[in-house]
Amino acid sequence: MARGIAYKFGILKTPAYTSAHLKHSMTRKKCFVVNNYVEAVRGLACELLDMLGEGLGLKDEKAFSKLIKDNESDSLVRLNHYPPYYGNAEERSTKTKDDNSSRVGFGEHSDPQILTILRSNDVDGLQILSPVNDRVWISVKSDPTAFFVNVGDALQAMTNGRCISVRHRAMANSRRSRLSMMFFAAPSLQTCISPLPEMITPENPQQYRQYTWAEFKKTMYSLRLASNRLELYRLDSKVDYKFQDDD
Ligand SMILES: O=C(O)CCC(=O)C(=O)O
Numbered sequence: 001m002a003r004g005i006a007y008k009f010g011i012l013k014t015p016a017y018t019s020a021h022l023k024h025s026m027t028r029k030k031c032f033v034v035n036n037y038v039e040a041v042r043g044l045a046c047e048l049l050d051m052l053g054e055g056l057g058l059k060d061e062k063a064f065s066k067l068i069k070d071n072e073s074d075s076l077v078r079l080n081h082y083p084p085y086y087g088n089a090e091e092r093s094t095k096t097k098d099d100n101s102s103r104v105g106f107g108e109h110s111d112p113q114i115l116t117i118l119r120s121n122d123v124d125g126l127q128i129l130s131p132v133n134d135r136v137w138i139s140v141k142s143d144p145t146a147f148f149v150n151v152g153d154a155l156q157a158m159t160n161g162r163c164i165s166v167r168h169r170a171m172a173n174s175r176r177s178r179l180s181m182m183f184f185a186a187p188s189l190q191t192c193i194s195p196l197p198e199m200i201t202p203e204n205p206q207q208y209r210q211y212t213w214a215e216f217k218k219t220m221y222s223l224r225l226a227s228n229r230l231e232l233y234r235l236d237s238k239v240d241y242k243f244q245d246d247d
């Protein structure tokens, strides 16, 4: 694991980003800009989820976006900063340009929420694990004008495995800082997540048991980042998730 390469320098919970803490740490103008960004990106997430609901033929096409529009939604914004790992100018100038070494800035994981909308600067770093070969990492070219969308674990559960929560990680760059900003669209803590009835068919019987978002978060915080937490909620799981309840 690379030294202190990735760190969060802000967690803005929506809609609580007008909290006292934020008011003190941000000027009103910055707060306004962040609020506008969050509103826009939340709208984008809802639009995408409505299209997905329609595409999947759900009786209630807005079933997913309703969870995010809920006032109690646990959605949040995170900013990640990956400083270059050749930290000083001397190191940068002595290392050759074709040095292809790479360092993990944010380890392998899947996002636990419903949907993630990511933006970054023009420094590469995001990689996804190949769905067909779990030893192959595929680099995603950065594009500061684009949004990158990840399905989260909760959407995988609600679609009974039709949508897959992709495992991914972020690499730090040797010379330039990578900056990324994620909107994690999440339901409220008390929301019960389970495969939607339309997603359960004789060919694809129910794969996941029902859980609350609060329960999933508790499990998540008790496990390592790389653990496949959703596996614990599979009906045929061999792992006893009950151990997670021990405090
Ligand atoms: O910074 C990135 O590109 C990815 C970060 C990420 O996957 C996360 O914060 O969940």
Ligand SMILES: [Fe+2]
Residues within 6 Å of the ligand: 109, 110, 111, 168
């Ligand atoms: Fe992620």
